[in-house]
Amino acid sequence: ERLAAALRAAGLAGLDLANLNSPLQTVIAGPAAELARSEAVLTAAGATLWRRLPVSAAFHSRAMTEAGRAFRSVLARATFATPRLPVLSNVTARPHEAGECADLLARQIAEPVRWTECVRWLLAQPEPEFSELGPGNVLTGLVRRVRQEVAP
Numbered sequence: 001e002r003l004a005a006a007l008r009a010a011g012l013a014g015l016d017l018a019n020l021n022s023p024l025q026t027v028i029a030g031p032a033a034e035l036a037r038s039e040a041v042l043t044a045a046g047a048t049l050w051r052r053l054p055v056s057a058a059f060h061s062r063a064m065t066e067a068g069r070a071f072r073s074v075l076a077r078a079t080f081a082t083p084r085l086p087v088l089s090n091v092t093a094r095p096h097e098a099g100e101c102a103d104l105l106a107r108q109i110a111e112p113v114r115w116t117e118c119v120r121w122l123l124a125q126p127e128p129e130f131s132e133l134g135p136g137n138v139l140t141g142l143v144r145r146v147r148q149e150v151a152p
Helices: 002-009 032-044 062-075 101-107 115-123 138-150
Strands: 016-022 025-029
Touching: 002 025, 002 032, 016 115, 016 138, 025 032, 062 101, 115 138
Parallel strands: none
Antiparallel strands: 016 025
C-alpha cells in the first residue's frame, strides 16, 4: 500500500504492482521511462534495494491486457475439469473453483501475482509443507519471509 501510494504521489501512474512476493518485496512493471524515474521515489519511500529484472515484457501489468484477451480466446476452446487438488490462483490467492479456471488463467497475465497472500492461505492450512521444484531457491526464501511475518 505504501509503495502504490508513493508511486501515485510521484505521478508514476503508468506503473503497476506486478508481484506481491513477500511483505518486503514487490515487483513493479510498466514503461521503461517510468521505471527509471521510480528508483529515486522508491529510495525516498524507504526501499533498501531496487533493481531492474531481466525480463522481456511488463508481465502481470496492464501492458499485458491484450495478451490476456488473446489467451482467453485460446482458453475458450479448452475444457477444464474441476481440480481434484486445490490449485491456488495468483489472482484471488484462493483455490480455483469449478468453472472459473479459464477466467482466472486469462486474468493472471495482466493482474498481480498475489504470492504473499497465497503463502498466507497455505500457512493457515493444517500442517502445510513446501517443496520447491526446479533450479534455485527463490520461492523457498519468499515462503520463509512470509512465514516469519505470520509467526506467533
